[in-house]
Amino acid sequence: MIVNMEQSAPTVAPKRKPVPRHWGEWVIENLIQLAGVSTLIIIGLIFAFLLREGLPAFFEISPATLLGVRWYPIEEMYGLLPLLAGSFIVTIGAVVIALPLGLTTAIYLGEVAPRWQRELLKPLIEMLAGIPSIVLGFLGWVVLAPLIQKAGAPTGLTAFTGSLILAYMSLPTIISISEDALYAVPKEYRDGALAIGATKWQTIWRVVVPAARSGIVIAIMLGIGRAIGETMAVMMVTGNAANIPALGIGMFFQPVRTMTATIAAEMGEVAKGSLHYSTLFAIGIVLFLITFSINSIAGRLVGSQGSRRSGGQL
Amino acid sequence: MNNKIDVRNFNFYYGDFQALDNINLAIREKQITALIGPSGCGKSTFLRSLNRMNDEIASARAEGEVLLDGKNIYADGVDVVELRQHIGMVFQRPNPFPQSIYDNVAFGPRVLGQARKNTLDDIVVQSLQDAALWDEVEHRLHNSALDLNPGQQQRLCIARAIAVKPDVILMDEPCSALDPVATLSVEDLMHRLAETYTIVIVTHNMQQAARASHYTAFFWLGKLIEFQETRKLFMSPQEELTESYISGRRG
Numbered sequence: 001m002i003v004n005m006e007q008s009a010p011t012v013a014p015k016r017k018p019v020p021r022h023w024g025e026w027v028i029e030n031l032i033q034l035a036g037v038s039t040l041i042i043i044g045l046i047f048a049f050l051l052r053e054g055l056p057a058f059f060e061i062s063p064a065t066l067l068g069v070r071w072y073p074i075e076e077m078y079g080l081l082p083l084l085a086g087s088f089i090v091t092i093g094a095v096v097i098a099l100p101l102g103l104t105t106a107i108y109l110g111e112v113a114p115r116w117q118r119e120l121l122k123p124l125i126e127m128l129a130g131i132p133s134i135v136l137g138f139l140g141w142v143v144l145a146p147l148i149q150k151a152g153a154p155t156g157l158t159a160f161t162g163s164l165i166l167a168y169m170s171l172p173t174i175i176s177i178s179e180d181a182l183y184a185v186p187k188e189y190r191d192g193a194l195a196i197g198a199t200k201w202q203t204i205w206r207v208v209v210p211a212a213r214s215g216i217v218i219a220i221m222l223g224i225g226r227a228i229g230e231t232m233a234v235m236m237v238t239g240n241a242a243n244i245p246a247l248g249i250g251m252f253f254q255p256v257r258t259m260t261a262t263i264a265a266e267m268g269e270v271a272k273g274s275l276h277y278s279t280l281f282a283i284g285i286v287l288f289l290i291t292f293s294i295n296s297i298a299g300r301l302v303g304s305q306g307s308r309r310s311g312g313q314l
Numbered sequence: 315m316n317n318k319i320d321v322r323n324f325n326f327y328y329g330d331f332q333a334l335d336n337i338n339l340a341i342r343e344k345q346i347t348a349l350i351g352p353s354g355c356g357k358s359t360f361l362r363s364l365n366r367m368n369d370e371i372a373s374a375r376a377e378g379e380v381l382l383d384g385k386n387i388y389a390d391g392v393d394v395v396e397l398r399q400h401i402g403m404v405f406q407r408p409n410p411f412p413q414s415i416y417d418n419v420a421f422g423p424r425v426l427g428q429a430r431k432n433t434l435d436d437i438v439v440q441s442l443q444d445a446a447l448w449d450e451v452e453h454r455l456h457n458s459a460l461d462l463n464p465g466q467q468q469r470l471c472i473a474r475a476i477a478v479k480p481d482v483i484l485m486d487e488p489c490s491a492l493d494p495v496a497t498l499s500v501e502d503l504m505h506r507l508a509e510t511y512t513i514v515i516v517t518h519n520m521q522q523a524a525r526a527s528h529y530t531a532f533f534w535l536g537k538l539i540e541f542q543e544t545r546k547l548f549m550s551p552q553e554e555l556t557e558s559y560i561s562g563r564r565g
Contacts, residue, residue: 188409192471195367196422196478197399206421211412 050288054281061279071242071257073266073276082242083283086159086256087228089245090238093163093252094170094227099220101167102174103209106219109175110182111204122179129172137233140165145237153253157239160252165233170223177222181215182208214301221298225291228260235261259283318343318482318512319364324378326359328371333359335536337378341482341529346504346513348527348544350520352559355533357516361484364514365401366394382482399426402475406487408467410459410474415442415451418459418470422478437477444510445473446503465496469503476511483507485515489522501526520560524548532556 058066061078068079105125109118144164145156153160185208193203209216239255242262263280270277319341326334334356341347349357359368366387368374379386387397399422410418419438428434438455442448447469451462459470468488475483485504489497504513504526517523523530523544530544532553540547540556551557 186409188405188407189411191367191370191403191405192409192411192474193421193425194370195365195398195403195405196425196475197395197397198421198425199395202425206425207411 054285057278057282078279082244083259085244087258089159090162091227094166097167098170105175106178110179133233137236140237158253159256162234162238166227170226174219174223177219178216181212185211231260231264316343320381322379327375329373337538345528347529348523349516349531350523351533356536357533361516401482402480403484404488407491414456415459416455419473419477441473441477445469482512
């Protein structure tokens, strides 16, 4: 009997899947498919374009020069290290500031704040995300930089100034996504911890936050992504000096120049097709690879967490 | 036999709704007391009143006394956190934390400030043995608790609850998410635990109450209708309402 059923199955299946009777359906299906595929095509084209314009730099400039510590394109010194260092210093500073602030804000909003405060604060925080970066750059230039100079730095336009602005910019992302992650933690976990005699804080710190870890990692990664790719605000407040500061806490209080700021500042002045021009695209490739690897690391972390969670009962 | 918990003139409200109406009930030490009744009769509310888990609900309000070893847990100045260390709880759906098996059991002792690895190891082993789970997880203590099957997860939750050495264990329909085999293993476990702990269990399942408990309380619409030794309650109920409920004519 079972064999019969299996044999008859293929003869039934084609009947149930005829050519679409409604041509409208057919059009919509294909349009949707086209939209989906076009995203892929556009990403592919962007990458191909970046490679076409930027790859020559990697062939024509010796690796020793590219890994040099000087960025003087006019004298054919194309050392990328100062720019990489600039981007990393500003980004690390931003994360160090934004992470504790963002996470504690999310915990306050999600676990501690009374309802009316949460309903007031959450839209406000999400509104912060909509402030144009140039406005923040302006704020940094006019307000923050003088303050930092007064505090003792040689100039107000430092990596730290950029970090502060970037931290502020990535806060809405970090808060909003972490809070969603905390909110998604099943109530049963909280009940379980409270019923054992954990205090509210112990419950949050030992159960709720670890359970929301994957979401918090995404929040941090998206925050980093936002920070490392940001251009205008950073260009305005970091001083744009392409040098490598000495390692140490002092490096945050010196002017730096990021990869993004370099591209934005110099692209308008180079001759199309020149070595300088393709080096700027090479910087773009490096930036692309960095954000790509951050995203895939985040994806992997989240993936391994996600499968564990879905294996559970809750 | 001593009364572990003495409930006196206890009323409970959710906002304007009165969920429990003048409950008087004594829970005997080292016995299993089952709470039965139809959905919404207040049995779960009553259970959660015993460790003040209802405090987490904003509109909830309690009146009357619940005496644990003679002391009113609703008196001013009672530390709810400390209270819950004496009265453990197991929930309807197994709720192990998304951490390793070891960390789940060690959670309570750690929260109480126990940090020495040797002591924690001993507590974890002992608790898992007491919860009849040790043989199944001995070699994978550091695997995720979520990899266990539901029956094992529920026994892990029991191990987690007894790791802080409570006096009383409250169980809120602990078997309703389990298959019959897992249910039996949890019931077996309850009997062994009753040698050490006082157990209060809410159940939907009257066979379970009849099988697994020493005393049974029957709730109806927020009132305690009848409280008896389990055998008496099922064989010769005093109240007509009880009789019609346990025979399936009502509820």
